[in-house]
Amino acid sequence: xxxxxxxxxxxxxxxxxxxxxxxxxxxxxxxxxxxxxxxxxxxxxxxxxxxxxxxxxxxxxxxxxxxxxxxxxxxxxxxxxxxxxxxxxxxxxxxxxxxxxxxxxxxxxxxxxxxxxxxxxxxxxxxxxxxxxxxxxxxxxxxxxxxxxxxxxxxxxxxxxxxxxxxxxxxxxxxxxxxxxxxxxxxxxxxxxxxxxx
Ligand SMILES: O=c1nc[nH]c2c1ncn2[C@H]1C[C@H](O)[C@@H](COP(=O)(O)OP(=O)(O)OP(=O)(O)O)O1
Ligand SMILES: [Mg+2]
Numbered sequence: 001x002x003x004x005x006x007x008x009x010x011x012x013x014x015x016x017x018x019x020x021x022x023x024x025x026x027x028x029x030x031x032x033x034x035x036x037x038x039x040x041x042x043x044x045x046x047x048x049x050x051x052x053x054x055x056x057x058x059x060x061x062x063x064x065x066x067x068x069x070x071x072x073x074x075x076x077x078x079x080x081x082x083x084x085x086x087x088x089x090x091x092x093x094x095x096x097x098x099x100x101x102x103x104x105x106x107x108x109x110x111x112x113x114x115x116x117x118x119x120x121x122x123x124x125x126x127x128x129x130x131x132x133x134x135x136x137x138x139x140x141x142x143x144x145x146x147x148x149x150x151x152x153x154x155x156x157x158x159x160x161x162x163x164x165x166x167x168x169x170x171x172x173x174x175x176x177x178x179x180x181x182x183x184x185x186x187x188x189x190x191x192x193x194x195x196x197x198x
Pocket of ligand 2: 043088
């Protein structure tokens with residue numbers, strides 16, 4: 001079974017990739033699986049695509065093997081696209097999911113249901129030694145719930161309702177989320193490359 005480094009320190013993302021890649025017989029190794037801690041990579045880009053490439057290229061140069069990176073976040077129309085590329089550190093550098101949710105909910109306090117449209121975006125970058133990085137973007141359209149609900153998933157899942165559902169993503173099983181998510185939609189676009197790896 002081929003091993004693929006996924007350049008993330010987010011355990012929620014790593015679990016989703018592991019599950020989605022099981023059908024390709026690719027074993028996922030995230031940055032949380034190394035004995036020597038890998039330094040944090042500064043996300044200095046202004047877009048999800050740029051940040052994904054910064055992460056995949058940094059880890060590919062370090063280990064000289066194929067690397068996939070994910071930069072993702074929540075884009076809320078009523079907040080002019082916030083938190084966007086700042087999703088992880090919206091309420092501070094400590095990257096606290098609960099504080100981030102509370103900040104969003106406070107800002108949307110007076111925004112009615114119909115105006116709470118939002119989407120999750122996921123940019124996946126793949127870097128290989130001596131080859132150009134390629135990047136694909138996936139989306140999941142939905143809206144921000146009036147209150148937080150559910151225990152599954154991670155990040156902003158308890159406040160995001162995907163279109164066509166009345167449950168938050170945190171009220172979806174991991175299998176359900178992985179069939180409709182922005183991450184899945186991005187992964188589908190790199191499927192050809194993944195199949196060739198397995
Ligand atoms: O499916 C998702 N369900 C809920 N929330 C999500 C999802 N996908 C991204 N998000 C949120 C979490 C975090 O606040 C930000 C990602 O930030 P992002 O920099 O890409 O990831 P991160 O810093 O957590 O880990 P890393 O950079 O090591 O991959 O968007
Ligand atoms: Mg990050």
